[in-house]
Amino acid sequence: METSSRVSTEQGVIVLQYLARALFAILAVLYFNHSEGFFFTVPTATPWILAGSYLALQLLFLVARVPHATILASGLDLVILGIVILLDGGEPPPTMALLFLAVLSNGLLHGLKRFLVMLAAAEVVLAIVMPIRISYSPGGAETAASASLFLLAALTVCMLYFGLMIWRNQVLSRQAVETAWRDPQTGFISRTALTSTAGWLIPLHDRLSSPLTLVLVHHPDINALAETVSQRLRRSDVIARYDEDHLALLLPSTATGAAERVLADLRERQPGLRAAVMTLNSANAALEQVLYHLQTAMPRTRDDQDHWLAHASPLA
Structure with missing residues (x-):
């Protein structure tokens, strides 16, 4: 070697x-x-x-x-x-x-x-x-x-x-x-790039006592979702292609309530959107672990007005 x-x-x-x-x-x-x-x-x-x-x-x-x-x-x-x-x-x-x-x-x-x-x-x-x-x-x-x-x-x-x-x-x-x-279809960074480079946001926001909310978003038309997300989110937000049908969003300095309002606005623009959301309360969580946790929460969502958003349970 x-x-x-x-x-x-x-x-x-x-x-x-x-x-x-x-x-x-x-x-x-x-x-x-x-x-x-x-x-x-x-x-x-x-x-x-x-x-x-x-x-x-x-x-x-x-x-x-x-x-x-x-x-x-x-x-x-x-x-x-x-x-x-x-x-x-x-x-x-x-x-x-x-x-x-x-x-x-x-x-x-x-x-x-x-x-x-x-x-x-x-x-x-x-x-x-x-x-x-x-x-x-x-x-x-x-x-x-x-x-x-x-x-x-x-x-x-x-x-x-x-x-x-x-x-x-x-x-x-x-x-x-x-x-x-970089994902060639959506233009966002790939899942590999996200997990390799954005993990430092978790301990940083914990050190600053600032909320960091992570969201996994699903929509049947990933291209339409990507266009809407790119128009609605801030420049400081991190957007990545998570898999075939999901986008991962990292919303710095954003509490759960503010993230819900952003997602509700996205759903108004793109009916059929479903999402799982979680605001971190621990600096010891790995980014890949949090995203997987959100993925396990996605099956609880349905395409109706009352169940399109799932709140993932806090990590132990």
Whole structure:
């Protein structure tokens, strides 16, 4: 549990990203060691020098915590990978995939905006590197260029697809949060949001010796009820969607009599309204407990003039 908590922090993600960079750097070095030759004539130790310098600079960004370290680290990724693609003797160069892997990882970690910036920067790097490779390609230049451009086009399409998926996941995440905290049908906060955030009203009103009345309201047409409630209640009152047919109302600084008058006015506007009401007399009650207590009192109500309102018994 402690390890997973560390990984979920921003510093933990940065460390994991550095470890991934180190792994891919080692894989690239092993690839060059088993290749027949480089695209340009360079010393055999060049891949090791590049990998060592790259990892040392990335470690410096990690340890020194320089300003905009993540942006500098991503820029260094693009520069080094551009050099690596120039050295890759393959046609098309397999190391081109690492460039798009860097773009994708930035998108997954930092969102769609960083993904699009990195994708544009990667295309700029390739726009510089690929013409150099094609112009220096020894024999079969057209075939080599065709294969490289096909790989480039295929990877670009893949990255655009992944970008669309990142954008979709962000939209779904925002919708999930909004649905969890705001009921999309009525526009009021949800039951989860109510019980998670409004419980502090109970001890506060007890400390202030001020009455806090809770009400559970039922109506067959929840949309009409929601519209009427939003027009009638004060800005200081808390309104939430309790379940399919009920709204929960928290009326601060409101005694039982005042709450009854408000509910009677709501019933005049919306015939068929039924309600259970309770004014708290204890600071030890949990909000979810009080709402459940009101729910158990609702079956005592009927749709007639004498029994539409039920007073819940005080909590023990």
